[in-house]
Amino acid sequence: MKKYNFSPGPGILPQSVIEEAAKNVLDFNGSSLSILEVSHRGKDFIAVAAEAEQLVREIGGIDDRYAVLFLGGGASSQFAMAPMNLLADGEKAAYVDTGTWANKAIKEAKLFGNVEVLASSKDSNYSFIPKGYEIPSDAAYLHLTSNNTIFGTQLHEFPQSPVPIVCDMSSDMFSRPFDIEQFGLIYAGAQKNIGPAGVTLVIVRKDLIGRSGRKLPSMFDYRNHADNDSMYNTPPVLPIYVMMLTLRWLKANGGLTGIQKMNEEKAAILYDEIDANPLFTGTAAKEDRSLMNVCFLPTKPELDEEFQKMVKAAGVDNIKGHRSVGGYRASIYNAMPKEGVQVLVDVMREFAKQNG
Numbered sequence: 001m002k003k004y005n006f007s008p009g010p011g012i013l014p015q016s017v018i019e020e021a022a023k024n025v026l027d028f029n030g031s032s033l034s035i036l037e038v039s040h041r042g043k044d045f046i047a048v049a050a051e052a053e054q055l056v057r058e059i060g061g062i063d064d065r066y067a068v069l070f071l072g073g074g075a076s077s078q079f080a081m082a083p084m085n086l087l088a089d090g091e092k093a094a095y096v097d098t099g100t101w102a103n104k105a106i107k108e109a110k111l112f113g114n115v116e117v118l119a120s121s122k123d124s125n126y127s128f129i130p131k132g133y134e135i136p137s138d139a140a141y142l143h144l145t146s147n148n149t150i151f152g153t154q155l156h157e158f159p160q161s162p163v164p165i166v167c168d169m170s171s172d173m174f175s176r177p178f179d180i181e182q183f184g185l186i187y188a189g190a191q192k193n194i195g196p197a198g199v200t201l202v203i204v205r206k207d208l209i210g211r212s213g214r215k216l217p218s219m220f221d222y223r224n225h226a227d228n229d230s231m232y233n234t235p236p237v238l239p240i241y242v243m244m245l246t247l248r249w250l251k252a253n254g255g256l257t258g259i260q261k262m263n264e265e266k267a268a269i270l271y272d273e274i275d276a277n278p279l280f281t282g283t284a285a286k287e288d289r290s291l292m293n294v295c296f297l298p299t300k301p302e303l304d305e306e307f308q309k310m311v312k313a314a315g316v317d318n319i320k321g322h323r324s325v326g327g328y329r330a331s332i333y334n335a336m337p338k339e340g341v342q343v344l345v346d347v348m349r350e351f352a353k354q355n356g
């Protein structure tokens, strides 16, 4: 049975990428070796890593002033690595509290310097993105979370900032165009939108590397990774390979402007249904709704079991909401086809017809 994977992460990947990866697990580039067993220093894999970097630069418009790194440790390691590398002792960094992941980033930053939380939407269970706060010009950087995976909110416009923006883009990386000039550091765990779990994409402005002046263990110092083309140690070979395939797919699908158009169409189909269907209600403020993670609640929770059954029978997988929001969350990352969203919407309609 055909299944549509609405999981928040690891999330859906293009079918063509999965098939190509499977082939190369058996026979990498016709070498009679598996991608799982080749040396990261061999010429075939060096070409993969170089193409992955080149695609990141081409798709994102990232020039040479920035280093592009492929690291282990997940986005969660970047919560600490960013302040370790960019925030000096006694200095302050500005953070905006938009949910669970922002909070984890704040907690780690406090280990390395002072944190000023400029704004928070905690009191409304993170149902909106705070705006209009003042950004202190003496902060080392401003940290933002571009898309709040759990609460289904997204920054549709980045603030003008007098200090470099450090952005956790884990769950909407490469889902829309952005202007790299606004950012000092971007990080994204690949498993939400650009690849499988195991690799984290880091894009850092080279002049910010070493900014904290702190002595760091080698593995936590961006400098070492930048100076060694992300091969200071053994990099996550298979995840980098699959990310490279996913970026090829993204390029072939029109790059960031092409994918943005598709993402807007998909999200509109689903939000229109949520707004029209009496059995569902959206949780996020309309102007801050995420195009990636669509959160909605049932208006008749007693019918949940029946809805879950119908959804499952249609091949819709993994739309259970996070416990801190409840209800449902449909993650419709880049690789989710419009047809998958339509299948979900059709079930919602049928459900309303039967129970209206």
Ligand SMILES: *Cc1c(COP(=O)(O)O)cnc(C)c1O
Residues within 6 Å of the ligand: 009, 073, 074, 075, 076, 077, 101, 145, 147, 148, 149, 168, 169, 170, 171, 189, 190, 192
């Ligand atoms: C999933 C997620 C993380 C954590 O990523 P890991 O790679 O599991 O450490 C961080 N930030 C956001 C916005 C996320 O969605």
